[in-house]
Amino acid sequence: MFNKNRRGVVFAAGGALAASAMGDMAWAAPPDRKLGYAIVGLGSYGLGVIIPQFKNCRNSRLVALVSGDPAKAKRVAQEYGVPDKNIYNYDNYDEIRNNPDIDIVYVCLPVSMHAEYTIRAAKAGKHVLCEKPMAVSSAECEAMIAACRQAGKKLMIGYRCHFEPYNLEAVRLARSGAIGKLRYFRSEHGFTFNDPNAWRLKKALAGGGSMMDIGIYALNAARYMTGEEPVAVYAQETTDRNDPRFREVEDRIGFQLEFPSGVIGSCMSMYSANQNHILLMGDKGRIEMEPATGYYGNRMWIGNGREKEVTPPPGPGATQWAGQLDHMAQCVLQNREPIVGGEEGLRDLRIIEGIYRSAREQKRVVLKA
Amino acid sequence: MFNKNRRGVVFAAGGALAASAMGDMAWAAPPDRKLGYAIVGLGSYGLGVIIPQFKNCRNSRLVALVSGDPAKAKRVAQEYGVPDKNIYNYDNYDEIRNNPDIDIVYVCLPVSMHAEYTIRAAKAGKHVLCEKPMAVSSAECEAMIAACRQAGKKLMIGYRCHFEPYNLEAVRLARSGAIGKLRYFRSEHGFTFNDPNAWRLKKALAGGGSMMDIGIYALNAARYMTGEEPVAVYAQETTDRNDPRFREVEDRIGFQLEFPSGVIGSCMSMYSANQNHILLMGDKGRIEMEPATGYYGNRMWIGNGREKEVTPPPGPGATQWAGQLDHMAQCVLQNREPIVGGEEGLRDLRIIEGIYRSAREQKRVVLKA
Structure with missing residues (x-):
C-alpha cells in the first residue's frame, strides 16, 4: 500500500x-x-x-x-x-x-x-x-x-489539507499501525450557509451544493486517510427545496464509500449545520479530529475516545x-x-458524479477504476 | 410529534x-x-x-x-x-x-x-x-x-436505555428545540469481541452478529432520539470471514436510515472495535454522547463541539x-x-431484517410502516 x-x-x-x-x-x-x-x-x-x-x-x-x-x-x-x-x-x-x-x-x-x-x-x-x-x-x-x-x-x-500538519500526522499515525487495522473512516463536513445570494448556491456557477464545496473535504480525506480508492458508493440527499438557500443546489448529502480492503467510509456533507469532523477507527484504537480541516485551530486525539491529544510536527510550510x-x-x-495534480481532482469529480447519481437513483453505484 | x-x-x-x-x-x-x-x-x-x-x-x-x-x-x-x-x-x-x-x-x-x-x-x-x-x-x-x-x-x-438518565435528557433537549431543527442522527456502537466460542458468535443462537447484539442500540436510539420511524434503509456489511470469530455472523455493518422528516440516521455496528457514540446534529448546535449507552459513565455535551457538559436529572430508578x-x-x-412493549421489539427486528436484506442485495430497502 x-x-x-x-x-x-x-x-x-x-x-x-x-x-x-x-x-x-x-x-x-x-x-x-x-x-x-x-x-x-x-x-x-x-x-x-x-x-x-x-x-x-x-x-x-x-x-x-x-x-x-x-x-x-x-x-x-x-x-x-x-x-x-x-x-x-x-x-x-x-x-x-x-x-x-x-x-x-x-x-x-x-x-x-x-x-x-x-x-x-x-x-x-x-x-x-x-x-x-x-x-x-x-x-x-x-x-x-x-x-x-x-x-x-x-x-x-x-x-x-495535503499540506496541513494535523492531516499529515493522522495519515502517518494510521499507516504506522498506531490504531491497528483500520475498520472504518468517518467524516462530516458542513457549515451553515446564511447568504442565499452567494454564488456557491447557484447551480450554474458552483456545479452543485454542499458536496462540491465542503463535502469534498470528507471525500478527499476518505481517500488520503485510507490510502485507497473507493469501488462503490451509496448516497442520500435530503434538501428542503422550500428553503430559499436550496432552490438550486443540495443541502445535505450522506455518502457511504466502499474501499477494496473492506473499510467503509461514512461521510456527511451539509450547508445547514456546523461540523468539521474526521474519525479513523482501528481495531486497536482511533484517531479523532475536530476541527479536522479548518484553516486554523485543528485538534486531534489518539487512543480510545479523546484520551491523548496529539500535537503534530510542523508541516512542509509555515502554513x-x-x-x-x-x-x-x-x-x-x-x-x-x-502530489495533488489534475488526476486527483478528476478522481474526486468522478466519485462526486457517482454520489449524485446514487442519490438521484437511490441505488448503489459502482465506481470505475 | x-x-x-x-x-x-x-x-x-x-x-x-x-x-x-x-x-x-x-x-x-x-x-x-x-x-x-x-x-x-x-x-x-x-x-x-x-x-x-x-x-x-x-x-x-x-x-x-x-x-x-x-x-x-x-x-x-x-x-x-x-x-x-x-x-x-x-x-x-x-x-x-x-x-x-x-x-x-x-x-x-x-x-x-x-x-x-x-x-x-x-x-x-x-x-x-x-x-x-x-x-x-x-x-x-x-x-x-x-x-x-x-x-x-x-x-x-x-x-x-429508555430508563437511562443521559438518554432521557438527550431526548428531552432535542424535543425542546435546544439544538434547533434536527438535521441528522449518528451512532456507532461496537466492541472488540475476543472469545470466538461465545454464543453471540453462533448464528443459530444469536440470530446474527454485531447488528443484533450491539448495533440494535444505535438503531433503537435512532428511533427514540428522532421520535420517527424510518421509511427506508441502506446497509453495507464488511466482515472478514477468515477471522475465526466471524465464520457465522457479521462483524461490521453500516446502515443509513431515512426518516419521514428528511433526517438521516447514519449508524455503524461492529464486533471489532470499541465505540459507543451518539450525535444529534441540529441546525443550531448538537448533542453528543460518549459513551452514550454504557452501563455506567455515560457523558453528554451540548452546543458546538464539546462546549458544555450536561449532567442529567436523575432517571426513573436508582439505576x-x-x-x-x-x-x-x-x-x-x-x-x-x-413503554417498550413487544411492538417496540418487533419494529426493531423488522428494520434489522431490512438492514440484512439491504446488505445482502446491496440495495436500498423500503420499510413497511
Whole structure:
C-alpha cells in the first residue's frame, strides 16, 4: 500500500495519500528562488486567504492579479506591491502569455469558470494551480488535464489539507499501525450557509451544493486517510427545496464509500449545520479530529475516545497555504509532478458524479477504476 | 410529534420515544408492594447485571431462578435468598404456573431461546420481560406478542436505555428545540469481541452478529432520539470471514436510515472495535454522547463541539436496570402497557431484517410502516 523514501516520508503507491513531500529537503529548491504567481479572482478566498500567504512562502511570490473589478484590483495591487502593468481583467487575460513575471496562475474563481481559465492559462504557457473542486464535471477535468499536458505545463489542484500538519500526522499515525487495522473512516463536513445570494448556491456557477464545496473535504480525506480508492458508493440527499438557500443546489448529502480492503467510509456533507469532523477507527484504537480541516485551530486525539491529544510536527510550510504554494513552485522548478495534480481532482469529480447519481437513483453505484 | 402530560413527562405520539414515565408519581405503585421476578438464564447479563439490581428496586424482587446448571442455581439462590423450591430448570420450567410467588419472568437467554421461553411463560400465566433483541426474526416476535395477548399478560423488552438518565435528557433537549431543527442522527456502537466460542458468535443462537447484539442500540436510539420511524434503509456489511470469530455472523455493518422528516440516521455496528457514540446534529448546535449507552459513565455535551457538559436529572430508578424492572412491575400493578412493549421489539427486528436484506442485495430497502 505504501513505501517510504530514505528520509521516512510516506508516499502512497496507490490511493491519494497526502505525502509530506515538502519535508524532503533533497527535493527542495534553493530558498532564494521565487516563482511568480498571478491570482485569478479576488473573492473571499483568493483575496482574503491566499494573497496574504505569500509572505510566508520560500519559493512563491505574488506578481499579478486578474479581476473583473479594476478599482479593487488597483487597491489590492497597491497594498501588495503588484505593478500596474501586471493587473489583468477577463478580457485581456490571455495576454499573460507575454508577461515573463508570471510563472504560475492560481485560479480562485467560481467552479464553473475553473476549466476555461485553466485551459486559457495553459495555452498562454503558464503552469496552473486551480482551486477545488477542480471543475463542474469530470469531462471538464479531463479537458483541463489534456490542455496542460499538451502545453507541457504543470497542473495542481488546491487541496490544502495535503499540506496541513494535523492531516499529515493522522495519515502517518494510521499507516504506522498506531490504531491497528483500520475498520472504518468517518467524516462530516458542513457549515451553515446564511447568504442565499452567494454564488456557491447557484447551480450554474458552483456545479452543485454542499458536496462540491465542503463535502469534498470528507471525500478527499476518505481517500488520503485510507490510502485507497473507493469501488462503490451509496448516497442520500435530503434538501428542503422550500428553503430559499436550496432552490438550486443540495443541502445535505450522506455518502457511504466502499474501499477494496473492506473499510467503509461514512461521510456527511451539509450547508445547514456546523461540523468539521474526521474519525479513523482501528481495531486497536482511533484517531479523532475536530476541527479536522479548518484553516486554523485543528485538534486531534489518539487512543480510545479523546484520551491523548496529539500535537503534530510542523508541516512542509509555515502554513498549509504556504506549503501548497511552494510545493507547486518547487514542482515547476524541479520538473516534478504535484502530489495533488489534475488526476486527483478528476478522481474526486468522478466519485462526486457517482454520489449524485446514487442519490438521484437511490441505488448503489459502482465506481470505475 | 409529541405531547406532554401534566407533569411534564414527554411521550411520543409516534416513534419510539423513551418516556420517563416512571417519573410520573401519579402512576407509581405503592412503594411497599413488590412483584416477584423469575430470572431465566444465569449468564453474564442475568446473573452479573440484572440480579444484583433488585436491591435498588421499589416494586420488584427476585423470587425464582431458572437455569440448566443446578449447582450454579443453588449457589446463586443461597446468595440472594431464593428458596430451593423456586429453582427451576428448562425441563420443569412450565411448572412456574403453579408458583404464585412468580409474577414476572425475565428472559435473559441466548436470542434463539427468547421466543420459546417467552411463549411458555405466557402460557404459564406469567408476565414477561424479555431481553433485546426480542427474537431472531420478526415472525417470532409476532408469535410472542400473540401469545402474551392471548394469555392476557404484559410483554416488555429489555431496552434499558429508555430508563437511562443521559438518554432521557438527550431526548428531552432535542424535543425542546435546544439544538434547533434536527438535521441528522449518528451512532456507532461496537466492541472488540475476543472469545470466538461465545454464543453471540453462533448464528443459530444469536440470530446474527454485531447488528443484533450491539448495533440494535444505535438503531433503537435512532428511533427514540428522532421520535420517527424510518421509511427506508441502506446497509453495507464488511466482515472478514477468515477471522475465526466471524465464520457465522457479521462483524461490521453500516446502515443509513431515512426518516419521514428528511433526517438521516447514519449508524455503524461492529464486533471489532470499541465505540459507543451518539450525535444529534441540529441546525443550531448538537448533542453528543460518549459513551452514550454504557452501563455506567455515560457523558453528554451540548452546543458546538464539546462546549458544555450536561449532567442529567436523575432517571426513573436508582439505576437504569432498577427503573426498567420497576416499570414492568408498575405496568402489571396498574394494568398499563410498558413503554417498550413487544411492538417496540418487533419494529426493531423488522428494520434489522431490512438492514440484512439491504446488505445482502446491496440495495436500498423500503420499510413497511
